[in-house]
Amino acid sequence: MLPIQFSRPIRRTNIEVKSRYSLYKVELRVDFLSKCGYCDTLDYYSGGTRGFHIDHFAPKSKFSSLVNDYSNLVYCCPICNIGKSDDWPGTSAAISFIDEKGYIDPCHTDYHNHLARNLDGSIIPLTPLGKYIHKKLKLNLRRRQICWLLERMEQQLTQLAQIVKDSDEKNNETKALCDLTLKYFEYVGMLKSE
Numbered sequence: 001m002l003p004i005q006f007s008r009p010i011r012r013t014n015i016e017v018k019s020r021y022s023l024y025k026v027e028l029r030v031d032f033l034s035k036c037g038y039c040d041t042l043d044y045y046s047g048g049t050r051g052f053h054i055d056h057f058a059p060k061s062k063f064s065s066l067v068n069d070y071s072n073l074v075y076c077c078p079i080c081n082i083g084k085s086d087d088w089p090g091t092s093a094a095i096s097f098i099d100e101k102g103y104i105d106p107c108h109t110d111y112h113n114h115l116a117r118n119l120d121g122s123i124i125p126l127t128p129l130g131k132y133i134h135k136k137l138k139l140n141l142r143r144r145q146i147c148w149l150l151e152r153m154e155q156q157l158t159q160l161a162q163i164v165k166d167s168d169e170k171n172n173e174t175k176a177l178c179d180l181t182l183k184y185f186e187y188v189g190m191l192k193s194e
């Protein structure tokens, strides 16, 4: 079993205060390593920064004072954001779960205690609360697993193509395949930076 997140996102605490939460997207993307805080899917697979959402961990519809509070924001994919919506277990922003219902801030170390990843990339709940989050955020969707697998395959393909390209023993077809593969991922890299 693997952690659900490859690296735990960490929100900076010295971010300059801004007038609208949407203006924090650049900083959030850096802090969340270009990935959804909840499912760890790269934003590239949802149309890059423009396709990604900003979730209010404690919903803005219930806690308006936190609407521009950076510590309450999560960079996330549309599926997780829409799944979570304004669901919240109680009336206090400070209490994110009651018994088996609610959420764990994905920047918190405790997040890993409730959700994990199988070796095949699928996401699994570890606790009843993890099960609640898993269901609400639709973490069972196949695309969570496929995106995770693709990310790893891309890294392996790029490395392999570079190794073959640098070796002397290759025919024209192999050389063409390597060049095409490296070019392909050069373009993918351009999309990933957006």
Ligand SMILES: [Zn+2]
Pocket (backbone or CB within 6 Å): 036, 037, 038, 039, 040, 041, 076, 077, 078, 079, 080, 081
């Ligand atoms: Zn997500």
